Structures are given as structure tokens and as C-alpha cells.
Amino acid sequence: MQEDPQAKSKPPIRDHPRSDMEFGGIKPKAFQRDEKSSKCLVYILVIMVIQGSILLVFASYFLRARTPGFEIGSVEVRNLKYGNSSAPSFNFTLLTQVTVENTNFGDFRFDNSTGSVWCGSEVVGLMKIPKGRAQARASEMMKVSTQVSSVRLSDANNLASNMSYGLLELKSYVKLSGKVTIMNIMKRRRNPEMNCFMKLNLTGNTIQRLKCD
Numbered sequence: 001m002q003e004d005p006q007a008k009s010k011p012p013i014r015d016h017p018r019s020d021m022e023f024g025g026i027k028p029k030a031f032q033r034d035e036k037s038s039k040c041l042v043y044i045l046v047i048m049v050i051q052g053s054i055l056l057v058f059a060s061y062f063l064r065a066r067t068p069g070f071e072i073g074s075v076e077v078r079n080l081k082y083g084n085s086s087a088p089s090f091n092f093t094l095l096t097q098v099t100v101e102n103t104n105f106g107d108f109r110f111d112n113s114t115g116s117v118w119c120g121s122e123v124v125g126l127m128k129i130p131k132g133r134a135q136a137r138a139s140e141m142m143k144v145s146t147q148v149s150s151v152r153l154s155d156a157n158n159l160a161s162n163m164s165y166g167l168l169e170l171k172s173y174v175k176l177s178g179k180v181t182i183m184n185i186m187k188r189r190r191n192p193e194m195n196c197f198m199k200l201n202l203t204g205n206t207i208q209r210l211k212c213d
């Protein structure tokens with residue numbers, strides 16, 4: 001039991017002097033060569049590391065696919081008709097200028113999509129966004145016309161109180177589905193969302209306090 005580990009540890013000790021003696025004559029030349037080539041190797045490695053980090057910085061800045069901004073730039077109300085007595089109702093056309101702001105170093109192409117305009121918890125209009133393209137580091141503006149009507153509401157009764165103040169609260173939500181392509185090598189799906197709140201002034205025929213997040 002005690003003899004076995006000793007026997008195993010002895011041969012390595014014998015091996016070391018042997019190998020030193022064998023390479024003893026060649027050692028100085030090989031060492032000089034090694035020093036030169038290892039210095040060269042270090043320089044190459046340093047250059048590679050610097051190049052690598054430059055590439056990394058480049059890639060993380062230029063090749064990163066950011067989600068484009070998406071919001072309503074301006075809004076107008078047309079053909080507003082409303083009833084404000086026994087049968088509260090409204091009907092109007094919402095003319096919006098929608099902006100897709102692409103901060104990427106590549107195009108953003110998006111499919112057509114349908115968003116919605118809400119009054120309380122119910123949909124009162126469909127917002128149709130045509131398919132399009134926002135060029136690299138540019139904004140794409142689209143005019144979108146949405147028909148908004150209280151016909152879609154299941155219960156227009158609590159509308160009466162809201163309309164009596166002369167202000168109608170509306171929300172809109174649209175999600176785009178598209179692709180950011182950077183230098184033909186990077187393709188990433190990006191789905192910008194738009195969430196806007198606005199108040200329709202019934203007597204003034206205008207949208208007040210448009211706010212998007």
C-alpha cells in the first residue's frame with residue numbers, strides 16, 4: 001500500500017534531468033528564436049485584440065437593430081357628427097399623420113397592419129397602416145384616415161355623461177411587424193408599437209392633448 005505511490009512518483013523525477021540533458025546543446029539558439037517569434041506573436045495578438053474590439057464597437061453601434069419609433073405626428077378631425085341627448089352617438093373621420101422613425105443604419109420594411117381606436121374598453125375604429133419602408137436614419141410619414149363611429153359600441157349609455165362635458169376620450173393602438181436589414185448581413189424582426197391617447201373636443205371639432213408613449 002505504501003510502496004505503490006513512491007514507485008509511481010519516482011519515474012517523473014528521473015525523466016526531467018534526462019530531457020534537460022538531451023536538449024542542453026540546442027537550448028540557447030532555440031531560446032533566441034523563441035523570444036523573437038513570441039514577441040511577434042504578442043504583437044499579432046495585441047493587434048488582433050485591438051482589431052477585435054474595434055470591430056465589436058463598430059458592430060454594436062452600426063449593426064445593432066434598434067426598434068424604430070412609431071407615433072402619431074399630427075391629427076385632424078373631419079365630418080364630425082354627434083348626437084347628445086336621448087341617443088348619444090358620434091361619427092367622424094380621424095386624419096392622422098403617422099411617423100415611423102428609423103434610427104438604424106439600414107432599412108426598416110414593414111407589412112400592412114390594422115390597429116384600433118378605442119373608446120373606453122371598446123373598439124370604435126380600425127386604423128389601417130399600409131405596408132412601407134423607412135430608409136436608414138430617416139423618418140417615413142404616412143397619412144392614415146380612420147373612420148370612427150359609436151355604432152360599434154354595445155352600450156352607448158355611459159357615453160352620455162362623457163359627451164356632456166364636451167370631451168370624448170380616445171385611445172389608439174397599432175403594432176407594426178417588420179424587418180430591419182443592415183448592410184445585407186443583419187436581418188432582425190422588429191415590432192414597434194404605438195399607444196396614443198387623445199381627447200376629442202366635440203364643440204371645437206379638434207383633438208386636444210394628443211399623447212403617445
Ligand SMILES: *[C@@H]1O[C@H](CO)[C@@H](O)[C@H](O)[C@H]1NC(C)=O
Binds near residue numbers: 079091092149151
Ligand atoms: C358616418 O359618416 C360617414 C361619412 O361621413 C357616413 O358614410 C356613415 O354612414 C356615417 N355613419 C353613421 C353611423 O352615421
Ligand SMILES: *[C@@H]1O[C@H](CO)[C@@H](O)[C@H](O)[C@H]1NC(C)=O
Binds near residue numbers: 112113114
Ligand atoms: C395586408 O394586405 C393583404 C393584401 O392586401 C391582406 O390580405 C392582409 O389581410 C393585410 N393584412 C393586414 C394585417 O391588414
Ligand SMILES: *[C@@H]1O[C@H](CO)[C@@H](O)[C@H](O)[C@H]1NC(C)=O
Binds near residue numbers: 121158169
Ligand atoms: C368616460 O369618462 C370616464 C372618466 O373620464 C372614463 O373613465 C371613461 O373611460 C369614459 N368612457 C368613455 C366611453 O369614453
Ligand SMILES: *[C@@H]1O[C@H](CO)[C@@H](O)[C@H](O)[C@H]1NC(C)=O
Binds near residue numbers: 164165
Ligand atoms: C350635451 O348636452 C348637455 C345637456 O343635455 C349640455 O350641457 C352639453 O353642453 C352638451 N354637450 C355638447 C358637446 O354639446
Ligand SMILES: *[C@@H]1O[C@H](CO)[C@@H](O)[C@H](O)[C@H]1NC(C)=O
Binds near residue numbers: 167201203204205
Ligand atoms: C373645446 O373647444 C372650444 C373651442 O375651441 C373651447 O372654447 C372649449 O373650452 C373646449 N372645451 C374643453 C372642454 O376644453
